Amino acid sequence: MSGKGLADISTLVQAIETADSKAAIVVAVRNLAAAKDPAAISTLINVLGYNNPGAAVAAVDGLAALGRIAVPALLEELDGYNYGARAWAIRALALIGDPRALPVLLDTALGDFALSVRRAAAKGIGTINWSQLPEEQVAQAQAQVMEVLQQTTTDPEWVVRYAAVAGLHALALKAVDSSSGAVISQHLQQVISRDQTLTVQARAQMALDALSSDLDELEPSPSSLTQHS
C-alpha cells in the first residue's frame, strides 16, 4: 500500500467521473490504479463495465496489483456484470490467482465463448497460489485443474491450447501429488506429437525440457507444498 489518504483517492475517483474523453478516462484510471489503495476497488470494478478497453486494461492491472483483497468484491459482483465486464473481471481473477476464484476459472477455461477469456482462465488455473488453500484441499483441487487443463489442450483455438500448456507447466512445478509430474510430462509429449500448431508444440517442448531438468535435480520424494511455494 502506498499510504495515500482517503481524500487523495476520492480526488482520483472524481477525476475518472469528470474525464471528458475516452483517453482522459484511461489516464485517470491509471492514476487511480497506481495508488494501490483498497479504497479504489469498487471504482476500478465499475470501470470494467465502461466499454473502454484501454481503461479496462488499466483497471485490471490495478486490481491485480491489489491482489487478494480485491477478490471478494470481484466474485460478489460477477453475476451482475454485462458480458464485457465479466470477461475483464475474470482476467483480473486469473492474474490474482486466489483459490477462491478457482470454481469460476475452471468453468471459464472450459466453456467461455470468448477465446481471450478462456486463454486467461487456462493460464490462471495453472498459476493459482496453492499456499492460500487449506493444505488438505490442495491435492483434490490440483487434480481438478489437471483434468480441466488436459481437456483444454484440445480447444479449437491455438492460443487457448497454448495457455493450457503453460498452465500445465506451472501446475507441474507446484504439484503436491508426486505422480503429477510424470502424468503432465506424458500429456505434454502427446501435445507435441498431436497438435497441428508449431507454436503450441514449441511451448510444450519448452515445458518438457524444463520439467525433465527439474526432475533430474530433485530428491526421490520431492513434492511438499512449502518447498515449492
Next chain:
Amino acid sequence: MTLESQNLINAQGESLTVEQAIANLRQTEDSGLRYYAAWWLGRFRITQPEAIEALVVALEDDIDRAPDGGYPLRRNAARALGKLGQRRVVPALIACLDCPDYYVRESATQALETLGDTRAIAPLLALLSGGVEAATQVPGKPHLVQPYNAILEALGSLGAIAAVTKIAPFLEHDWPQVQNAATRAMYQLTGDEHYGDRLVQRLQAPNLQLRRSAMMDLGAIGYLPAAQPIATTLAENSLKLIALQGILESHLQHIGFPASGLSTEAEQVLSLMDDLL
C-alpha cells in the same frame, strides 16, 4: 470483425453439414444463406470438388448485389477459395482482378497470395500500372483506386523479385498503411534489415491502427528482432500473441523444429508470449 465475434459465429456454424452448405451456396433464392455458406466452406476447410466448383461459380455471381453495386458473394467466395489451397482456381481468381468491385479485387488478391502461385505475379503487377501517381483515393470512398496494401503484400509473399523497382516507390506513398505494405514486401524481397527496422519504428506510432498493422506485418515476415518491441507496444494482447506466433513459427521453421529442439531465441519469444496470456 474481431476474433471474439468470429469465434461466436463458428460455434453456431458447426451445425451446418457440408451437403447443406453446398446446397445453400448453389440455390439463388436466399442471398444471406449463400453468403454464409461461402464463408462456412472456407472456415471449415471443405475441399471436396463440389464445394470448390460451387465457389468458383459464385465468383461470377450477378444476383447478390450490394447497394453500391458491389458483389458481396464474390468477395466471400474469393476469401474462401484462398483458404482451401486448391491451385486450380488460380485462373478464376486472376479473372476477379478485373472485377469493378474493389473489395472483390482485394479478396482475390489476398487469396492469390495465400495460394502462393507465381502465375498471379504478372496480373498483380498490372494493377500497379501508373505507379504511385495513379494510386489516389476514390472520391467518396474510404479506399484507393486499387487494393494496394493487398497487392504489395502479395507481391512480397510471392517472391516477385523482379518487381522491386515497381514496389519501392510505394515506400513514399501518402498513406502510412501503404508504406507499411511496401516496406514489408521490400523486406521479403531483399532481406534488407533496414526495412524490418522501419516497421519496428512504426510500433511507436501514435495511431493504434498503424501500430496494429505494423505488428501484423512484422509477424507475417517473421522479423525476429521485433519480438521484444511487439511485446511492449501499446496494443491488445490478442494481436500481439498472433504477431509473435508469426515470428516464432518462421524462426522454428528456419531452425528445423521439432527435430532441432528449441533455440534460445525461440525460448525468449515463448517467454514473451507467456506474459501476454
